[in-house]
Amino acid sequence: MSNPQYPHQQPGYGYPQQPGQQPYGQPPFPQPQPPKKRSTGKIVGLGCLGIVALFVLIGIIAAVAGGGGDSDSASSSSSDTPAAAAPKDDKEAADDEKKNEEDPKPAPAPVKVTAKKTGFSKSILAQDRNYTSVLVTVTNNSDDKVDVNPLYFTVTDTGGTKHTAELGVDEKQIDTVDLAPGENITGTITGKGTFTPKYVTYTDGLLGDSLRADVE
Numbered sequence: 001m002s003n004p005q006y007p008h009q010q011p012g013y014g015y016p017q018q019p020g021q022q023p024y025g026q027p028p029f030p031q032p033q034p035p036k037k038r039s040t041g042k043i044v045g046l047g048c049l050g051i052v053a054l055f056v057l058i059g060i061i062a063a064v065a066g067g068g069g070d071s072d073s074a075s076s077s078s079s080d081t082p083a084a085a086a087p088k089d090d091k092e093a094a095d096d097e098k099k100n101e102e103d104p105k106p107a108p109a110p111v112k113v114t115a116k117k118t119g120f121s122k123s124i125l126a127q128d129r130n131y132t133s134v135l136v137t138v139t140n141n142s143d144d145k146v147d148v149n150p151l152y153f154t155v156t157d158t159g160g161t162k163h164t165a166e167l168g169v170d171e172k173q174i175d176t177v178d179l180a181p182g183e184n185i186t187g188t189i190t191g192k193g194t195f196t197p198k199y200v201t202y203t204d205g206l207l208g209d210s211l212r213a214d215v216e
Contacts, residue, residue, distance in 0.1 A: 110142035113213040115200040118172075118188060126169035131190050132157075133170050134197045134215055139184035146179040147205050153189040158198045163191030 118135040134155055140146040150165045150173055157163065167173070174187025189200060197215045204211070 108141045109211075110140075111146055111202070111204060111211060112139040112141060113137070113200065113202045113211045115197075115213040115215045117197065117215055120190065121171040121188070123169055123171045123173075130193060131166060131169055132163070132193065132195050132197060133172070133188040133190040134200055135172075135186065135188055136174060136200055136202075136213070137184060137186040138174075138179065138202065140179035140181055143181050145181070148174065148179055148185055149176045150174055150187075150189060152203050152205070154201045155189055155191045155197050156199050156201065157195040159195070161195070162201075163193070163195070166190045166192050 114137045116135045118133055120129060120131050120133045122129055122131075132155070136153065138146070138148050150167060153165050153174075155163045155165075170188045170190040172188045174185060174189065177185055179185060191197075199212050199214045202211045202213070203209070
């Protein structure tokens with residue numbers, strides 16, 4: 001039997017609720033879920049992949065730009081290079097050969113004479129220094145021998161007077177020789193008196209052809 005002094009009480013009423021207990025007759029409250037942790041590693045990995053992809057993209061763009069510049073430079077170089085001259089055909093070559101035959105280069109003179117001013121070198125045969133000398137060079141370009149003798153020369157001055165050679169008065173007088181083909185000889189031709197020489201005349205063998213050389 002129940003004690004009338006103490007009425008029957010439902011559990012949980014009038015008594016402090018124990019921690020973790022739900023009031024009698026009430027549904028339990030849902031427990032809060034712990035917060036999910038973010039995947040920091042995944043975020044960092046995705047960030048690195050993005051940076052790498054960016055650098056790869058920049059490298060591709062730079063390579064494409066550089067390749068285009070090289071192509072332009074190569075094209076420019078090839079366009080600036082002058083084209084090689086086309087070889088001549090048979091007709092042009094024949095025309096050139098014919099032209100050379102029609103206009104041959106002048107052959108050198110058989111005998112070449114040059115003359116230059118020089119001082120008089122008094123020899124023991126000269127009575128005084130009243131002489132004028134010219135330095136001459138004779139070159140044999142022919143296939144035959146050439147006779148050289150001081151008597152074959154004359155000197156004409158600026159006034160038109162011709163002076164014959166005075167023998168033995170100049171120590172450097174040209175020798176009397178026979179020049180073989182390809183040979184040459186140099187010596188002086190001397191005239192009597194003091195004058196300004198204009199040109200020298202050489203006569204091959206006295207009765208042969210005459211050659212004139214201006215005095216330089």
